[in-house]
Amino acid sequence: MTLADLARGDTAKLDKIDTRDPGVIRLMILGMVEDITVRMENIAIGGDPLEVGFFGSSVSLRKEQARHFKVTRITAGD
Amino acid sequence: MIESTEVKIPVSGIGIRRKARASIALIGNPNAGKSTLFNRLTGLRQTTGNFPGVTVEKHIGTVQLAHNAFNLIDLPGIYSLDGISVDERIAVDVTLGRVPGTDRPSGLLVVIDATHIYQGLYLLEQLLELQLPTIVALTMIDVATANGISIDIDELQNALGGVPVYPMSSISGHGLDALKERLEHITSIPSPPIPASWPDLSETSQQISQQLGPDWQRIDVIQALLQTHPGFEGKLGNLLGQEAVASLRMKLFGDEPPAAVEARKRYQWIRTVITQVQEHAPLYSKIGARLAQWTNRPWPATVLFFAVLLLVFQAVFTWATPMMDAIDGLSSGLGRWIITQMGDNAFSSFLADGVIAGVGSVLIFLPQILILFLFIIILEDTGYLARTSFLMDRVMRSVGLSGQSVIPMLSSFACAVPSIMATRVIPDRRDRIATILAAPFMTCSARLPVYALLIAAFVPDQSIGWMNLQGLVLFGLYLLGIMGGLGTALLLKSSALKGPKPHFMLALPEFRLPNIQTVAIKLFDRGRIFLKRAGTVIFVVAILVWTLAYFPRHEVTTPSAMTTISDTSSQPDMANKRAAAQMEQSWLGRIGRTIEPVFKPLGWDWRVSSAVIAGFPAREVVVAVMGTIYAVGSEADELSLSEKLRSARWPDGRLIFTLPMVLGLLVFYAWCLQCAATLATIRRETNSWRWPIFAWTYMTGIGYFGALVIYQVGSLL
Numbered sequence: 001m002t003l004a005d006l007a008r009g010d011t012a013k014l015d016k017i018d019t020r021d022p023g024v025i026r027l028m029i030l031g032m033v034e035d036i037t038v039r040m041e042n043i044a045i046g047g048d049p050l051e052v053g054f055f056g057s058s059v060s061l062r063k064e065q066a067r068h069f070k071v072t073r074i075t076a077g078d
Numbered sequence: 079m080i081e082s083t084e085v086k087i088p089v090s091g092i093g094i095r096r097k098a099r100a101s102i103a104l105i106g107n108p109n110a111g112k113s114t115l116f117n118r119l120t121g122l123r124q125t126t127g128n129f130p131g132v133t134v135e136k137h138i139g140t141v142q143l144a145h146n147a148f149n150l151i152d153l154p155g156i157y158s159l160d161g162i163s164v165d166e167r168i169a170v171d172v173t174l175g176r177v178p179g180t181d182r183p184s185g186l187l188v189v190i191d192a193t194h195i196y197q198g199l200y201l202l203e204q205l206l207e208l209q210l211p212t213i214v215a216l217t218m219i220d221v222a223t224a225n226g227i228s229i230d231i232d233e234l235q236n237a238l239g240g241v242p243v244y245p246m247s248s249i250s251g252h253g254l255d256a257l258k259e260r261l262e263h264i265t266s267i268p269s270p271p272i273p274a275s276w277p278d279l280s281e282t283s284q285q286i287s288q289q290l291g292p293d294w295q296r297i298d299v300i301q302a303l304l305q306t307h308p309g310f311e312g313k314l315g316n317l318l319g320q321e322a323v324a325s326l327r328m329k330l331f332g333d334e335p336p337a338a339v340e341a342r343k344r345y346q347w348i349r350t351v352i353t354q355v356q357e358h359a360p361l362y363s364k365i366g367a368r369l370a371q372w373t374n375r376p377w378p379a380t381v382l383f384f385a386v387l388l389l390v391f392q393a394v395f396t397w398a399t400p401m402m403d404a405i406d407g408l409s410s411g412l413g414r415w416i417i418t419q420m421g422d423n424a425f426s427s428f429l430a431d432g433v434i435a436g437v438g439s440v441l442i443f444l445p446q447i448l449i450l451f452l453f454i455i456i457l458e459d460t461g462y463l464a465r466t467s468f469l470m471d472r473v474m475r476s477v478g479l480s481g482q483s484v485i486p487m488l489s490s491f492a493c494a495v496p497s498i499m500a501t502r503v504i505p506d507r508r509d510r511i512a513t514i515l516a517a518p519f520m521t522c523s524a525r526l527p528v529y530a531l532l533i534a535a536f537v538p539d540q541s542i543g544w545m546n547l548q549g550l551v552l553f554g555l556y557l558l559g560i561m562g563g564l565g566t567a568l569l570l571k572s573s574a575l576k577g578p579k580p581h582f583m584l585a586l587p588e589f590r591l592p593n594i595q596t597v598a599i600k601l602f603d604r605g606r607i608f609l610k611r612a613g614t615v616i617f618v619v620a621i622l623v624w625t626l627a628y629f630p631r632h633e634v635t636t637p638s639a640m641t642t643i644s645d646t647s648s649q650p651d652m653a654n655k656r657a658a659a660q661m662e663q664s665w666l667g668r669i670g671r672t673i674e675p676v677f678k679p680l681g682w683d684w685r686v687s688s689a690v691i692a693g694f695p696a697r698e699v700v701v702a703v704m705g706t707i708y709a710v711g712s713e714a715d716e717l718s719l720s721e722k723l724r725s726a727r728w729p730d731g732r733l734i735f736t737l738p739m740v741l742g743l744l745v746f747y748a749w750c751l752q753c754a755a756t757l758a759t760i761r762r763e764t765n766s767w768r769w770p771i772f773a774w775t776y777m778t779g780i781g782y783f784g785a786l787v788i789y790q791v792g793s794l795l
Binding site for chain 1: 157160162197200225335337349471481581584
């Protein structure tokens with residue numbers, strides 16, 4: 001399961017990150033690294049882009065990059 | 079924004095002004111409360127300019143302390159020192175003293191938002207590698223408390239190896255005095271120890287730098303190893319041998335990108351620190367986030383977005399009216415008073431018709447421009463502008479761009495110059511250039527005077543439901559600009575600037591109440607720039623146009639009929655004909671008639687044509703030129719400019735400003751690129767003449783063509 005598969009309100013743990021995409025590295029610099037817990041805050045009209053929250057911050061990204069983050073769902077949202 | 083100006087207004091009462099001996103760099107994440115702290119510390123003792131060679135804004139202020147004074151260098155808000163964007167590169171280069179004309183700072187004041195220490199600590203850990211005396215200002219501590227976050231300051235200082243941390247609220251000023259006291263002695267703070275987040279990298283680099291001698295600092299080696307500074311990588315390889323460097327890299331990063339490894343290592347440490355120092359780390363902050371969540375739900379957000387835009391346009395038109403009427407009354411009254419006091423002669427006409435009518439006709443738009451900027455500044459400071467880029471990413475994707483182009487385009491509604499500079503956050507050059515060329519289509523504040531004049535003169539002031547028709551027309555013109563910009567982006571992205579699909583990643587700030595002082599300072603700054611232009615460029619053009627319109631004098635024009643201004647109504651035809659004859663044979667009239675054929679297909683007479691030509695350096699000049707032309711050409715000085723436009727006629731008696739002609743003129747203004755400052759900025763940002771020349775030709779071309787089609791088709795109907 002990847003970050004792109006989460007529904008709005010889901011929380012999940014980031015397991016493994018594919019670092020070959022330069023866009024992914026930018027997200028890691030913003031703090032999206034392995035073992036943190038994230039929450040899918042929002043999904044825009046049409047399903048893309050996504051807004052992910054962690055440690056009091058929100059970051060928006062496209063599904064294309066989100067697919068490089070393998071996750072384990074912790075709780076399901078609404 | 080381009081010029082370097084200085085404001086010195088004493089805010090701290092009368093005191094001895096000490097000369098700044100050293101500089102301190104102010105650095106932190108975007109939206110961490112950096113500019114609020116900057117304004118708190120420096121008051122209005124600020125200078126604005128650019129760092130040499132790049133368009134990153136250089137903001138320097140003086141901090142007056144009890145015994146010392148420092149220059150405070152405000153650096154762009156960044157998340158890391160990786161040097162991916164121009165902002166990041168400049169921030170690193172300034173702190174390391176690599177920028178000519180800017181002294182190497184003797185200390186760092188690092189701003190960390192207490193509600194975002196996760197990302198704040200990441201930048202801090204990188205900054206500690208600079209080995210400069212460092213103080214941390216932990217801002218928004220009141221917001222953190224309100225959100226249920228408490229931070230153990232002593233514990234945090236321990237984790238940072240003794241780097242002093244000062245909790246404070248920039249809004250209330252709480253904690254500022256303690257910070258200032260420490261700033262006084264910043265140079266005596268020992269340089270920070272090896273940062274604990276990735277000691278392997280720091281220690282290895284430290285050893286190498288000692289080996290290599292004084293030319294190499296730890297940060298230089300780190301940048302060479304991380305490949306974040308292009309020049310250093312090769313140099314280090316030459317000194318140590320390529321193989322040694324390669325094996326060092328392998329040891330530190332394995333076969334992964336160095337930046338990814340760095341993020342992993344440092345954030346891992348930061349997470350352990352946060353669990354130690356932070357009372358409870360909520361997954362997301364409460365009040366702001368909940369509001370943001372609701373307003374950011376796709377449909378409410380879209381409705382809200384258009385509601386906000388409509389509110390702005392309504393406000394620009396309705397709130398400003400009383401003040402504009404006052405300015406109008408004042409300037410036309412002053413003009414009349416001068417003519418009655420001094421009699422009608424060249425000098426009184428120069429003052430009344432040239433200076434007052436010309437500058438006054440632009441000055442009148444100051445209230446509207448201030449209201450517009452007030453909204454833009456508030457939307458920016460509340461974090462709303464950043465939110466809209468999430469909302470609009472989809473739309474931008476359809477023209478081949480990403481949500482990252484939204485902030486430049488929205489701020490272009492105020493002025494294209496800072497918005498073109500704001501495109502530097504866009505990593506891909508093709509996307510950046512497409513955004514740069516689309517941004518000048520957005521209706522900037524300088525178009526407002528032209529729109530406002532023509533709308534007030536030709537659109538009836540009536541209500542349709544709760545909407546005002548004039549406001550609706552203005553809204554339509556804004557839409558026209560947006561369509562022009564998006565169409566251009568689409569055209570370029572599917573032809574000359576075709577490239578890979580852009581990424582979109584952005585840290586979204588939560589809603590925040592704007593700080594009144596910061597908003598006031600920014601607004602004051604915009605007002606000052608506008609007035610400065612009115613006082614310089616527009617003043618000179620108004621005088622020039624008056625001279626061209628007033629000379630050479632027409633023989634028949636005798637002052638006898640003109641001195642009795644109050645009686646003009648008895649013989650308006652005679653007086654108007656005489657004035658028109660004077661205008662026709664003036665230099666301006668002769669020049670205007672020479673170029674008239676070019677614009678005649680658009681329904682413009684020579685007066686409109688020459689006003690448009692005069693407006694190419696700066697479009698708001700058009701209004702000033704019309705103000706002067708119609709003042710010199712008209713007897714009835716009590717009429718406002720819009721009334722004069724309504725009654726302007728061709729020699730054969732037809733009205734000049736017909737509906738198709740006005741609509742065409744508005745379309746021309748929506749699309750045409752009449753701004754020397756924008757062209758210069760495009761030249762600087764793209765580093766070539768190709769793009770500004772293209773932008774000018776293209777925009778002027780479609781503006782002309784649009785006006786032509788509308789006038790010709792409209793006249794047939």
